Each structure stands twice: as C-alpha cells, then as structure tokens.
Amino acid sequence: MEAYSLNDLKPLAKEVRKKIIEMVYTAKSGHPGGSLSITDVLTVLYFKEMNIDPKNPSDPNRDILVMSKGHASPALYAVLSLRGYFSEDLLSGFRNKNSDLEGHVHRGIPGVESSTGSLGQGLGVAIGFALAAKLDHNPKRIYAILGDGEMEEGNIWESMLAASKYHLDNLTAIVDRNMIQLDGFTENIMPLGDISEKARAFGWNTIIINGHDFNEIINAIETAKSVKNRPTMIVANTVKGKGVSYMENNPKYHGAPPKNEEEYIRALNDIEAM
Amino acid sequence: MQKTEILESLREAYGEELAALGEKNRDIVVLDADLSSSTKTDIFGKKFPERFYNMGIAEQSMVTAAAGLSLAGKTVFASTFAVFLSNTYNVIRQSVCYNEVPVNFVVTHAGISLGEDGPTHQILEDVGIMSGLPNMKVIVPVDSIETRRVIDYLAVKKKNPYYVRLTREKFPVLNEESYEFKEGKSVTFRDGNDITIMAYGIMVSFALKAAEALKSKNIDARVINMSSIKPIDRDAIIKAARDTGKIVTAEEHSIYNGLGSRVSEIVSEEYPVPVKRIGMPDIFGKSGKGMELFDYFHIGISDIEKITENFYREEFK
Structure with missing residues (x-):
C-alpha cells in the first residue's frame, strides 16, 4: 500500500476541491457545499486511515465506508479517482447520461460500497457491515459519513440504538456538522442542538473536532479505533462550501454550481489560495 | 379433493425451516422487529442467538442493517408483519433494490385473514407496492409445504431481493411433500x-x-x-x-x-x-x-x- 504522509493531505484535499468544482460546473448541477465541507475528512480517511487497496476493491478485509450523505457524491468520486479506483478522466461525466457517475452516490462505481442519496439510510447499512464483521471476527473498520441535516431522519436514531445495543466498536460515524441544509440553517429548519450530547445519551462514545484540521481528524479516528464496546460518533465541525469564498456558509450553494465562468474561475483561485 | 383437509401454519413452517437451514448454512442471519414470536423467527433466534438480530420496533433500521449484512455477503432473512415492512418502502427501494442486494423479506400477517387486529394491520396493497420495485421478486406461498420449499430456495443465495408474503391463519395443505418450487412457474x-x-x-x-x-x-x-x-x-x-x-x-x-x-x-x-x-x-x-x-x-x-x-x-x- 502506498503511504501518504500528513504533508500530502493538504495538496490532495485542494485537488479534491478543484475536482468538485470542475464536476459540478461541467454538469451544471450538483451539490458543492456539502462536498467541500466533507473533503478534508474523506481525504484523511482514504489517503491515510482506511485499510484499502484500490487495485483490489472487493478484498474481504478492506475497511468499509458508507457515504450516507449521498449528495456529496462529487467529493467521494473525486477522492476515489485520485486514490486510484478509477480514471480521473471519468469525473467529467458526472451526472451525464453516458456516464456511470450518477448524481448521487452509486454502488456500481469502483470503491463505492452502497448507493445513497435518499437520506438517513447509510448509518443502518454501515451497521449491517459492522454486524457482519463482528460475526466473522474480522477486525476491519466500518465508517459512515452523515450530514448534520440528515440527522433529522428517524432512521438515524433507530440505527443509533442498534449500534449501541450490539456494542459496535468497529463502527465510526462522522457527522459533517456544517450547520446548513437545503432550505437554510439547521438550527432554524429543525434544531439539532448538541449532537454529541444526544449521541452520548444513546450510548455512543463521542468526539468533537474541527473537521478541517488534519491532525484533529486523524487523532479522532485513531482514538475511535481504541474504544471498546461502544461505537464512536465524531462530530466534525465544518464550514459548508469550505475553500470557496462566496460558497462558504451560504445555503444557496448546497445544491447549486458556480453560476458562470467568472464564479468558476474564482472558485478555483480561492481553492488554490487556501 | 374429498380427502380430509389438513390445516397448517405457513409462518410456523417458515420458522422451522429457517432454523433447520441455519444448522447447515452458517451464512444465514435473521433480523426481526420485535415480532419474532409471531413471525416465528424466534425458533431460529433461540437456536442461533449470535446470528439473530432483534432490531426492536424499528423497521427502517432493520431494513438498512439487512442491506448491510447482505452487502457484506451474508444470506439475510428479515421478518416483520407485512404492514410494518411497508413503513420502509423507500428504504427497501434504495438500500436493497437499487443496491441490488438479495435480502429475503419474509413477512407474515398479510391481508384480512389477520382478523381481529383490524384494518390498521390488514395490509391489502403490499403485493402491488413490492411488485413495482425494480429487482424485487414477489412470492406468495399457498401452503406450509410451498412455504418450506420457497425458504429452501432462498437459502441458496440469490442475486435479487425477494418479498415472501405469509399470513397468520393456518391454511389447507394442497401440495404433496415432494413438491418443488419453481420461480416464475404456476x-x-x-x-x-x-x-x-x-x-x-x-x-x-x-x-x-x-x-x-x-x-x-x-x-x-x-x-x-x-x-x-x-x-x-x-x-x-x-x-x-x-x-x-x-x-x-x-x-x-x-x-x-x-x-x-x-x-x-x-x-x-x-x-x-x-x-x-x-x-x-x-x-x-x-x-x-x-x-x-x-x-x-x-x-x-x-x-x-x-x-x-x-x-x-x-x-x-
């Protein structure tokens, strides 16, 4: 396996962000905001933390990641292609009828473990993977990436009960706490409050981090590996649209690409200057 | 037709067959949503507690976990009452059908024969709901013998998800013991x-x-x-x-x-x-x-x- 160092992560994450912008701009559609907010977490997972081999994507011992917030497909597709699961050239086909890169995360793509898009389902699917790993005495790790708005779905809380009941210490859920959902700010639409406190009440170990600080992301994921008998929820405080000045903290860019060439260039320049 | 009518429970046939199959096939896992003593998956659950997951009154959680277990390679049976599985239509749609994973949904207490619990529980639309889902296959066994043969058939891992509709009441046994189920055949x-x-x-x-x-x-x-x-x-x-x-x-x-x-x-x-x-x-x-x-x-x-x-x-x- 190739070894990536901490110093590699920053340029890699920049590259991922540029690809996200290119994809949604080429497709003239897609979800840049929540893709940019989860970029650093995904970069750490795929380039540093997860035990994976892009040349052998069905290795039974591989770590599993379920991208529950399936609208952040540009981030996942960009990371998977840069990690070597498929050619970067394919990214330009995002949301195009002649491409496999469906608008929301699609299992037919190498490296994708489960199709997602309708929210609230990925945590439960990750729990299924975690139960199977326990049954097989396989030490693999299971990750679920959740949006914060997504936590308004009831299935998330049903699944949190189940993960706790079955002592799934092989499961780490990471919440992209960017405070924004399609219609606006989460605390106005449906207040989620202290997610970490709620998860603790459900029997989870919880860690709150800055979701754009590589060291904090790495430390939290490592800590989760050492926790016994309980699943861990990492609440990653992030900025929606991170890296693109006019997208940051702007609900408008939850699901809208750069409007024109000028915005597109500005986005790429902003990312380059990060 | 004049021989004495023998009545047998389809759900009991399901539970017994599943438990018997679990002996030989260690990849079989079973999920239920707090109705195992009614769906009869408890027979399996008592025999193989490590491969039985009671997910509580949480059908969405059950269906998504079933999808994950299936993606991880297990042969999965998930049971509840027919009406409650339909709570999770879009979960089945995305995490099971669109994911193309062979989860076997075996539901009981469908239809009016459920009886006294009444209209809230007597689902009469489920065959249509499930048949409309791409990749989903739908089977309604006629008696206890066909139920056993269908479960035997599904215990050999398939490519598609299945919806098997059972009922509460005992029904007349119509098939001979030698009957073999053939998908797509009447x-x-x-x-x-x-x-x-x-x-x-x-x-x-x-x-x-x-x-x-x-x-x-x-x-x-x-x-x-x-x-x-x-x-x-x-x-x-x-x-x-x-x-x-x-x-x-x-x-x-x-x-x-x-x-x-x-x-x-x-x-x-x-x-x-x-x-x-x-x-x-x-x-x-x-x-x-x-x-x-x-x-x-x-x-x-x-x-x-x-x-x-x-x-x-x-x-x-």
Whole structure:
C-alpha cells in the first residue's frame, strides 16, 4: 500500500476541491457545499486511515465506508479517482447520461460500497457491515459519513440504538456538522442542538473536532479505533462550501454550481489560495 | 379433493425451516422487529442467538442493517408483519433494490385473514407496492409445504431481493411433500376448459372448493396457483386465455396492482379475453374472525362460485 504522509493531505484535499468544482460546473448541477465541507475528512480517511487497496476493491478485509450523505457524491468520486479506483478522466461525466457517475452516490462505481442519496439510510447499512464483521471476527473498520441535516431522519436514531445495543466498536460515524441544509440553517429548519450530547445519551462514545484540521481528524479516528464496546460518533465541525469564498456558509450553494465562468474561475483561485 | 383437509401454519413452517437451514448454512442471519414470536423467527433466534438480530420496533433500521449484512455477503432473512415492512418502502427501494442486494423479506400477517387486529394491520396493497420495485421478486406461498420449499430456495443465495408474503391463519395443505418450487412457474391444481381461476394464497383453496361446486352446474373450471407473482407465469396466463376464453383472478389483496392487474395487462397485450378480478375493491379491512371476513367482504368460496358462474354465462360482444 502506498503511504501518504500528513504533508500530502493538504495538496490532495485542494485537488479534491478543484475536482468538485470542475464536476459540478461541467454538469451544471450538483451539490458543492456539502462536498467541500466533507473533503478534508474523506481525504484523511482514504489517503491515510482506511485499510484499502484500490487495485483490489472487493478484498474481504478492506475497511468499509458508507457515504450516507449521498449528495456529496462529487467529493467521494473525486477522492476515489485520485486514490486510484478509477480514471480521473471519468469525473467529467458526472451526472451525464453516458456516464456511470450518477448524481448521487452509486454502488456500481469502483470503491463505492452502497448507493445513497435518499437520506438517513447509510448509518443502518454501515451497521449491517459492522454486524457482519463482528460475526466473522474480522477486525476491519466500518465508517459512515452523515450530514448534520440528515440527522433529522428517524432512521438515524433507530440505527443509533442498534449500534449501541450490539456494542459496535468497529463502527465510526462522522457527522459533517456544517450547520446548513437545503432550505437554510439547521438550527432554524429543525434544531439539532448538541449532537454529541444526544449521541452520548444513546450510548455512543463521542468526539468533537474541527473537521478541517488534519491532525484533529486523524487523532479522532485513531482514538475511535481504541474504544471498546461502544461505537464512536465524531462530530466534525465544518464550514459548508469550505475553500470557496462566496460558497462558504451560504445555503444557496448546497445544491447549486458556480453560476458562470467568472464564479468558476474564482472558485478555483480561492481553492488554490487556501 | 374429498380427502380430509389438513390445516397448517405457513409462518410456523417458515420458522422451522429457517432454523433447520441455519444448522447447515452458517451464512444465514435473521433480523426481526420485535415480532419474532409471531413471525416465528424466534425458533431460529433461540437456536442461533449470535446470528439473530432483534432490531426492536424499528423497521427502517432493520431494513438498512439487512442491506448491510447482505452487502457484506451474508444470506439475510428479515421478518416483520407485512404492514410494518411497508413503513420502509423507500428504504427497501434504495438500500436493497437499487443496491441490488438479495435480502429475503419474509413477512407474515398479510391481508384480512389477520382478523381481529383490524384494518390498521390488514395490509391489502403490499403485493402491488413490492411488485413495482425494480429487482424485487414477489412470492406468495399457498401452503406450509410451498412455504418450506420457497425458504429452501432462498437459502441458496440469490442475486435479487425477494418479498415472501405469509399470513397468520393456518391454511389447507394442497401440495404433496415432494413438491418443488419453481420461480416464475404456476401450478395447475385442477384442470378444466370452460373457465380459469387464477389465485394465490388462501384464495387457491377457496377457488378449488368453488370449482367443485361449479362442476354440478356443468362448468369445468381450471384452478391455477400463481404463487410466483413476480416473475409471473406468462405462458400459463396466455394458455388459459386461449384454452378457456375467460379468466377469473382471486386474491386476498386489493384488486388494484395485484394478480388481477398483472393478468389483465398480460392478456391485453398477448391474447385479449375478458378478465374478472375478485379481491378487495379499494377499501380497508375490518376487525373480525379472519376466516369469516372473506364472506363478509363477498370474496369467499360461494362468492367466487357465483361470480365465476355469472362471468362464465355472460356474453361479450
């Protein structure tokens, strides 16, 4: 396996962000905001933390990641292609009828473990993977990436009960706490409050981090590996649209690409200057 | 048909067969949502507690976990009452059907035969709901023997998800022990060339009894068990249309989106003949003794007999 160092992560994450912008701009559609907010977490997972081999994507011992917030497909597709699961050239086909890169995360793509898009389902699917790993005495790790708005779905809380009941210490859920959902700010639409406190009440170990600080992301994921008998929820405080000045903290860019060439260039320049 | 009728529970047959299969096949895992003593998955659960997951009253969680276990390679059975599984339509749609994972949903207590618990629990739309999902296959076993054979069949890992619809009441045993289930194939229980009654579930027994009564009126009815609803036996439908010229469908389900609809669609495309649908007419059920409700809703044995006779005698231009 190739070894990536901490110093590699920053340029890699920049590259991922540029690809996200290119994809949604080429497709003239897609979800840049929540893709940019989860970029650093995904970069750490795929380039540093997860035990994976892009040349052998069905290795039974591989770590599993379920991208529950399936609208952040540009981030996942960009990371998977840069990690070597498929050619970067394919990214330009995002949301195009002649491409496999469906608008929301699609299992037919190498490296994708489960199709997602309708929210609230990925945590439960990750729990299924975690139960199977326990049954097989396989030490693999299971990750679920959740949006914060997504936590308004009831299935998330049903699944949190189940993960706790079955002592799934092989499961780490990471919440992209960017405070924004399609219609606006989460605390106005449906207040989620202290997610970490709620998860603790459900029997989870919880860690709150800055979701754009590589060291904090790495430390939290490592800590989760050492926790016994309980699943861990990492609440990653992030900025929606991170890296693109006019997208940051702007609900408008939850699901809208750069409007024109000028915005597109500005986005790429902003990312380059990060 | 004059031999003594033996009644057996389909859900007990399911639970027992699953537990027997679990012995040989260590990849089988079973999930339930707090109804295992009713769905009978508790028989498996007591024998193999490490491979049995009671997910509580949380069907969405059950379905997503079932999808994950299946993605991880397990042979998965998930059970609850039919009506509660439908809570999770879009979860089944995305995490199971679109994901193309072979989760086996075996649900019990479907239809009005559920009885006293009443309309909130008597789902009559599920065959339509599930048949509409791409990749999903739908089976309604007719008796305890067919139930066992279907479960045996599904225990060998498939590529698709399945919806197997069982009921609460004990139903007459119609098949011989040697019966083998064949997906997409119907079974003709009674030959006849005047009219065909296609049915599934308890309605097959009712249709056979109605056919016996029709014999004395010189009407020779063919009765076919259409347990494989999706895929459906198109050839048997087209043959019935050609041979008998009229088809009656009978199902413990809404007349919308069930067997009646499928048969009508197929004969319309392939060999148009009149079709009469017997089933629940876009209404909810009713509390009462399960097996008394069929007469109450005019879909019992004598209703099938009367409707079939009138339909047979009706002239179409």
